[in-house]
Amino acid sequence: MLGLYIHIPFCEKICDYCDFFTIQGPNRLHGEYLDLLSREISAFGKRHPGVFSQVETLYLGGGTPSILSPEALFRLFSILGEAGVPLLSLKESTMEFNPESTDSERLSVAVENGITRASLGLQSFRPELLQAVGRRHTPESGLAALEQLLSKPGLRVTTDLMFDLPGQTLSHFLEDLERLSAYALGHISFYGLKVDPRTRLGHRLEKGLVQVDEDLYGDMYREGVKFLESKGFERYEVSNFARPGEESLHNLNYWRRGQYLAFGPSAHGFFEGVRYHAPDRYPEWRRYVEAGCPENLLTRDPIGQEEAIAELIQLSLRTKYGLDVAALQELGARLPEKSVSRWVAQGYLKWLGGNLVLDGDGWLFMDTVVADIYSNLE
Ligand code: SF4
Numbered sequence: 406m407l408g409l410y411i412h413i414p415f416c417e418k419i420c421d422y423c424d425f426f427t428i429q430g431p432n433r434l435h436g437e438y439l440d441l442l443s444r445e446i447s448a449f450g451k452r453h454p455g456v457f458s459q460v461e462t463l464y465l466g467g468g469t470p471s472i473l474s475p476e477a478l479f480r481l482f483s484i485l486g487e488a489g490v491p492l493l494s495l496k497e498s499t500m501e502f503n504p505e506s507t508d509s510e511r512l513s514v515a516v517e518n519g520i521t522r523a524s525l526g527l528q529s530f531r532p533e534l535l536q537a538v539g540r541r542h543t544p545e546s547g548l549a550a551l552e553q554l555l556s557k558p559g560l561r562v563t564t565d566l567m568f569d570l571p572g573q574t575l576s577h578f579l580e581d582l583e584r585l586s587a588y589a590l591g592h593i594s595f596y597g598l599k600v601d602p603r604t605r606l607g608h609r610l611e612k613g614l615v616q617v618d619e620d621l622y623g624d625m626y627r628e629g630v631k632f633l634e635s636k637g638f639e640r641y642e643v644s645n646f647a648r649p650g651e652e653s654l655h656n657l658n659y660w661r662r663g664q665y666l667a668f669g670p671s672a673h674g675f676f677e678g679v680r681y682h683a684p685d686r687y688p689e690w691r692r693y694v695e696a697g698c699p700e701n702l703l704t705r706d707p708i709g710q711e712e713a714i715a716e717l718i719q720l721s722l723r724t725k726y727g728l729d730v731a732a733l734q735e736l737g738a739r740l741p742e743k744s745v746s747r748w749v750a751q752g753y754l755k756w757l758g759g760n761l762v763l764d765g766d767g768w769l770f771m772d773t774v775v776a777d778i779y780s781n782l783e
Contacts, residue, residue: 412669413467421539424601426671441694448698457489462655463498471506482518492519497654504542507550563592568625571615591651727762741781
């Protein structure tokens, strides 16, 4: 399957924990950005004629895609349509929304241009927690945006929550999940806060101005999973939960090592055996596009056998489908029997047919399990 990711690198205000490449740019940059994006997409199309007609899933991420005005959003879809992306017949077409910029006009433009799935960043329903991480929206505006998205016929909605925020207790997190589960959602994601020391929140933590109780991380994750499972959601990836048939096809393609094209500063793609990304920062990306998008200015990592083995283990173990041992053998690697038996005996891994799948606290210690298996491969 071929996916397409478009990065919209703008946000109204940078959240205190954010370590993405995003800018608090003035709206006048949006027009320039779309001009450049159009040139980047068309340069790729010239090198790979017909490629955009093969796209099956689209994901507009960021940054904040919904920051674009309805007119700018319409232009973005026109650029994609003119490149040959079959916008109205994709298998899935997702757009990220923030509560501050969810409105009926933008929503209409999105849905009329094929968006079938909206992803809303809510993070929490507690005002003091939203403030603690520098989010601009309020619980009320978050709920209003959620209701507006859910009222759009045919639109699937997913929302993001965060846990282990400064000052957050286990019951705060479970109350957020309880509140969310009252809505007709097919998909929910939750992510533990990871603080990059270079962010504003990182500086505040370092100075001791805020505290994060890391001991709560495990309890919040376990209890959050238990709660969502009791409401009929299944964990199909470490941070993603869906009712049957509501999984994100675009994201599943990432974890299955499928191909996807990516455009915009810092957007990462995987095509014809090469992982690549354009310059991360906006000014460098602008220079790259103005120079005609030469491939030598891309960061390119051809994926050989070793890298493919590492990716297969790392990506497949994130999901409920797990690691297909036959696929690993086809790449020329064999599982380390001793390591695997030890993790299985500890209840961190289990066998599902010919696949090795995370189990119990294995989901919490996924990185350790993956690193151990990879470093001991036979
Ligand atoms: S809205 Fe998302 S991308 Fe933008 S600053 Fe906040 S966390 Fe970062």
